[in-house]
Amino acid sequence: MAQQPIELILFRQLATNLAVPVFLVDERGDLVFLNEAAGDLLGIRFDDVDQLPFERWATMFRPRTPEGELMPAETLPLSLAVLERRPAHDTISLTGADGVDRTIEVTAFPLEGGGGRLIGAVAMFWERETP
Numbered sequence: 193m194a195q196q197p198i199e200l201i202l203f204r205q206l207a208t209n210l211a212v213p214v215f216l217v218d219e220r221g222d223l224v225f226l227n228e229a230a231g232d233l234l235g236i237r238f239d240d241v242d243q244l245p246f247e248r249w250a251t252m253f254r255p256r257t258p259e260g261e262l263m264p265a266e267t268l269p270l271s272l273a274v275l276e277r278r279p280a281h282d283t284i285s286l287t288g289a290d291g292v293d294r295t296i297e298v299t300a301f302p303l304e305g306g307g308g309r310l311i312g313a314v315a316m317f318w319e320r321e322t323p
Contacts, residue, residue, distance in 0.1 A: 196218065196224060197305055197311045197312075199303060199305050199311050199312075200216065200218065200224060200225075200303070200311055200312050203216060203303065203312075203314060204216060204224070204225045207225060207227045207314070208227055208228075210227060210229070210316075211229055212229060212316050212317075212318060213226075213227065213229040213230035213232075213233045213234075213316065213317050213318065214226065214227045214229070214230055214314060214315070214316055215230050215270065215314070215315040215316075215317070216312060216313075216314050217246070217270060217274060217312050217313050217314075217315075218311070218312045219274070219309075219310045219311055219312055220245075220246060220274075221246035221250075221270070221271060221274045221275075221313075222243055222244065222245050222246050223241070223243055223244040223245075223246075223249045224243060224312065225238060226238050230317070233288070233294065233296070233317070233318075233319060234253065234286075234288045234289060235288030235289040235290025235291070235292060236288070236289040236290075246265070246271075247265070250265035250268060250271065251265060252289070253286040253287055253288065253289070254286060254287045255268055255284050255285070255286050256284065256285040256286065257283075257284070257285065258283050258284075258285055258295060260285065263284065268282070268284070268298075268300075269281055269282050269284075269298045269299065269300035269315060270298070270300040270313055270314075270315040272300065273300040273301050273302045273313035273314075273315070274302065274310070274312070274313045277302045277304075277310060278301075278302065279299070279300065279301040279302075280299075280300050280301075281297070281298065281299045281300075282297075282298055283295060283296070283297055283298075283320060284296055284298055294319055294320075295319070295320040296317045296318060296319055296320060297317060297320050298315050298316075298317040299315065299316050299317070300313055300314065300315040300316075301313065301314060
């Protein structure tokens with residue numbers, strides 16, 4: 193694995209101690225870290241997947257609108273944070289690696305280093321309460 197920018201390393205350290213699920217990607221959109229809370233919600237462990245390319249993680253959970261329509265990878269909040277370098281939020285239904293369907297709220301934002309260079313993005317998410 194290539195050396196990561198210090199900002200990603202520091203954010204990873206912060207995410208390790210957060211109770212909210214966190215999914216961290218590099219400037220290409222490849223997964224570089226998910227914390228334990230995210231692993232619990234998605235039914236995976238980071239130690240088992242290590243890095244996942246964008247093309248893999250963006251489809252492996254079968255992201256759907258709450259109405260059940262498949263969501264193109266480029267419309268996911270974390271994708272928008274990387275591709276458009278802006279914050280994004282959405283409600284997504286997904287199927288965890290454990291086979292459990294969940295509806296989650298996702299907020300994602302880009303991470304920039306010195307000189308405004310894109311170094312990655314982070315998504316924080318939580319399971320939506322059923323009314």
